[in-house]
Amino acid sequence: MPKEKKRGETVTINEARTILTDADMEKTQIDQIIHLLDTIESVRFGGKKIDEKKAGLLLSQIRQAMKALCIAVICLGLFSFIPQKVMANPTATFIDAIKNYKAGLFKEAATEFEAVAKQPIKNPYLFYNIANAYLKANDIGQAVLWYERAKILAPNDPDLKFNLEYAATLVKDKKEAPMTVMDVLFFWENLVSEKTIQITAIFSSFIFFAWAAIRVVKKQLVFSGIGILLCSLFVLVTTITSVNYYKRSSRLNAIIVKEEVAVRSGVTDTATKLFSLHAGTKVSVQAQRDGYLKILFSKGKVGWVKTNQAAII
Numbered sequence: 001m002p003k004e005k006k007r008g009e010t011v012t013i014n015e016a017r018t019i020l021t022d023a024d025m026e027k028t029q030i031d032q033i034i035h036l037l038d039t040i041e042s043v044r045f046g047g048k049k050i051d052e053k054k055a056g057l058l059l060s061q062i063r064q065a066m067k068a069l070c071i072a073v074i075c076l077g078l079f080s081f082i083p084q085k086v087m088a089n090p091t092a093t094f095i096d097a098i099k100n101y102k103a104g105l106f107k108e109a110a111t112e113f114e115a116v117a118k119q120p121i122k123n124p125y126l127f128y129n130i131a132n133a134y135l136k137a138n139d140i141g142q143a144v145l146w147y148e149r150a151k152i153l154a155p156n157d158p159d160l161k162f163n164l165e166y167a168a169t170l171v172k173d174k175k176e177a178p179m180t181v182m183d184v185l186f187f188w189e190n191l192v193s194e195k196t197i198q199i200t201a202i203f204s205s206f207i208f209f210a211w212a213a214i215r216v217v218k219k220q221l222v223f224s225g226i227g228i229l230l231c232s233l234f235v236l237v238t239t240i241t242s243v244n245y246y247k248r249s250s251r252l253n254a255i256i257v258k259e260e261v262a263v264r265s266g267v268t269d270t271a272t273k274l275f276s277l278h279a280g281t282k283v284s285v286q287a288q289r290d291g292y293l294k295i296l297f298s299k300g301k302v303g304w305v306k307t308n309q310a311a312i313i
Contacts, residue, residue, distance in 0.1 A: 106136035124154035141257035141279030171280035208234040252285040263303035267292040
């Protein structure tokens with residue numbers, strides 16, 4: 001394989017082994033690729049002839065080997081530009097987490113899944129796996145927290161909905177959730193993900209402005225018929241996106257992650273205990289101060305908890 005586009009210079013078998021090893025590829029897969037390279041060298045320089053069937057099989061194997069080498073080189077190139085804190089191999093950690101999950105080591109699996117989530121990765125199914133592992137480990141608080149985080153990204157996933165509803169039945173603190181005007185106005189939040197709304201807003205704006213540009217060039221009315229419809233769609237979706245952003249930034253929710261938490265009247269350990277909440281309970285965050293969160297559980301139930309007792313969704 002040409003190296004750095006220099007004529008006559010190739011990657012040797014030892015160099016290929018080094019690249020694959022540095023990319024954390026499994027030893028068995030590395031050995032298979034090295035054996036394939038040895039075969040190619042024998043055919044190329046040893047005068048060894050092969051029949052058409054074997055040639056086709058060899059070509060297929062070469063393609064797979066080239067894909068592996070390219071992926072390895074790309075990974076190494078990316079990692080060389082990533083800060084040291086992000087250098088840990090998330091793929092290996094993820095595989096270890098799956099092995100621990102299958103082995104029944106749910107707490108270890110959850111910790112490793114969560115380590116992957118600390119990388120610049122926002123994936124609802126990764127969050128879902130974290131929640132499942134915590135649920136199996138009987139950590140209801142963390143399970144509900146990660147189900148809620150996954151729900152933001154994939155609100156329509158049926159398995160996620162089922163598991164979140166099941167986890168909610170294990171939460172000790174129950175509160176009535178009456179239908180409000182806001183629930184009616186923002187019904188889409190439980191139907192469409194925030195990312196989908198954002199993409200729709202971008203797409204609708206592109207369509208509208210493209211339509212408007214064409215109409216202007218043709219010296220025709222922009223706001224007539226289809227133009228009014230496209231403009232209305234653009235304004236509606238953009239408004240929904242803006243409202244979603246406002247709600248996310250101004251109204252925070254959190255999950256109680258400790259087994260039992262004392263909600264106090266102030267930001268000290270000696271402040272009056274008002275009531276208790278338990279793992280998995282969802283609350284609204286009204287303020288943050290001095291390592292404490294001011295939370296609202298229900299009407300009349302407001303107080304302060306430590307930041308390590310409740311995690312913001």
